[in-house]
Every structure is written in C-alpha cells, then in structure tokens.
Amino acid sequence: MTELNRIDGTQTDPMAWKPGDVVMAVNGGIWVRSDHPRWVWDYPSEAMSMPAPGRPHVPEGAVEEHDPLVHRPLLLLIRDGRPVQTIVMHATAQPAVESREE
Numbered sequence: 001m002t003e004l005n006r007i008d009g010t011q012t013d014p015m016a017w018k019p020g021d022v023v024m025a026v027n028g029g030i031w032v033r034s035d036h037p038r039w040v041w042d043y044p045s046e047a048m049s050m051p052a053p054g055r056p057h058v059p060e061g062a063v064e065e066h067d068p069l070v071h072r073p074l075l076l077l078i079r080d081g082r083p084v085q086t087i088v089m090h091a092t093a094q095p096a097v098e099s100r101e102e
Contacts, residue, residue, distance in 0.1 A: 020056025022078035025071040036061030041070050056081045
C-alpha cells in the first residue's frame, strides 16, 4: 500500500485529498471528499452518482475535516473516478478457506 492510499489521523496536508475521492474509514464508513472549504466530507448517498464514466462527482459537503464521524485512518478507494487498487478474481480461482474442525 502506498503512502497515498493510507492517511492516518495525524495527516495535516489538506492537499492529500482531492474532491471526489472515495475513502473507507477504519470503522467501515464510506465518505466522499467535497470541494467545500469547511464541509469537506459528504455521505456517499449524496455523492455516489457519476456524471460520466471515469469522472468523479464532487459533492457539496456535509462534515468537517476532523469530525468524529470520520474515523481515522482512512483508506483511499477511488480517485478520479477509478479504483486505486484492484484485485482481479478469475472465474476459476478458488478462495482459500481454512478447514475448521470442531
């Protein structure tokens, strides 16, 4: 994972995030970066529509930068309308499952 993909709660560089970035918080919450100067995060239900394939939708914003609702660290999932990390699963691939005997 690159430095860009994981930004912890001590991150102070506001340029680390771009409007339209989709992130997952440590508690599983999904947030979308807005371009509002104060309300920099928004709920995905308000922002997940895409105006065109590969281009992000930038929401209006609903939550401040260090609001306790946005649990840190954050994992970057989508930037510029595209996934930042992709795991390709082939149709023939079998997931590894541990056998549990009770």
